[in-house]
Amino acid sequence: MAVHDPASEARWLIEAVSGMDFTEQVLEADALVSQRAVTQLDELLARRSTGEPIQYVLGAWNFCGLDLFVDRRVLIPRPETETVVAHAIAEVQRLGERVGRADPWTGGVTHYAVADLGTGSGAIALALADALPDAEVWATDANEDALHVARANIAATGSSATRIRVASGVWFAAFPDELRGSFLVVVSNPPYIAHGEELPAAVHDWEPHDALFAGPTGLEAIAALLTEATDWLDAAGTLVLELAPHQALTASQMARTLGYAEVLVRQDLAGRDRTLIARKRA
């Protein structure tokens, strides 16, 4: 098994068992460590050498500056999804809402709702709550195992997470009916791989298939979200979806056909089409 960045992985694993960050590891390179830490390190290395992704071995990963707990019940949050979150936050700002950390002394008042559908680890919902001080943030998933991980991450995060509401269900069916027509922005990184599409072994063999595979075409979840969102968004609301670059054209056409007033595609940090922005009002 080839490891892309062995030096960083070694540092992270040592940090996981010793609690020493990289600077401490350098400054205390001669320090003795306990037998327990050595045994633990051996166990983590054995797991890693089977091909298990480093994120699951560590049980933690960083997303938008937040340290999240991750295990095999959830997709590992990706850097390209951070760009999707950035577009969603920009969209909330465009719609006239405040962006920035909440004042810890006055926090707690929410006056609009946003949602992260298919929240997995809770990554997008937590990043939205962190950046949008006046938002009530809904986090949903159809997979109860994933929601356990999301709840653990929400419980472990600071005061912004108290504005997150968790709901279980298939896409918009997770919501109480009174929320129909109320969401300012809905974000989702849905499954968008087609059945039979080839994936790296580290992804295919380890990450949850209901987080990856959408159906025969790969566009099934995107189509469902584009269709249903028209009912659940506010009249000026926006749907922000992650997709694969080759889906951008078809998904944009779908959105226009469904009546979204303005449809944009934005690129990830590698310059590939990654985010679909579908606005009900231009």
Ligand SMILES: C[S@@+](CC[C@H](N)C(=O)[O-])C[C@H]1O[C@@H](n2cnc3c(N)ncnc32)[C@H](O)[C@@H]1O
């Ligand atoms: C690609 S993962 C995204 C996880 C997380 N939002 C992220 O970006 O890292 C897709 C998530 O959608 C959930 N999901 C799949 N089908 C769903 C459905 N029909 N309704 C609700 N959630 C679904 C999966 O359980 C999974 O957690």
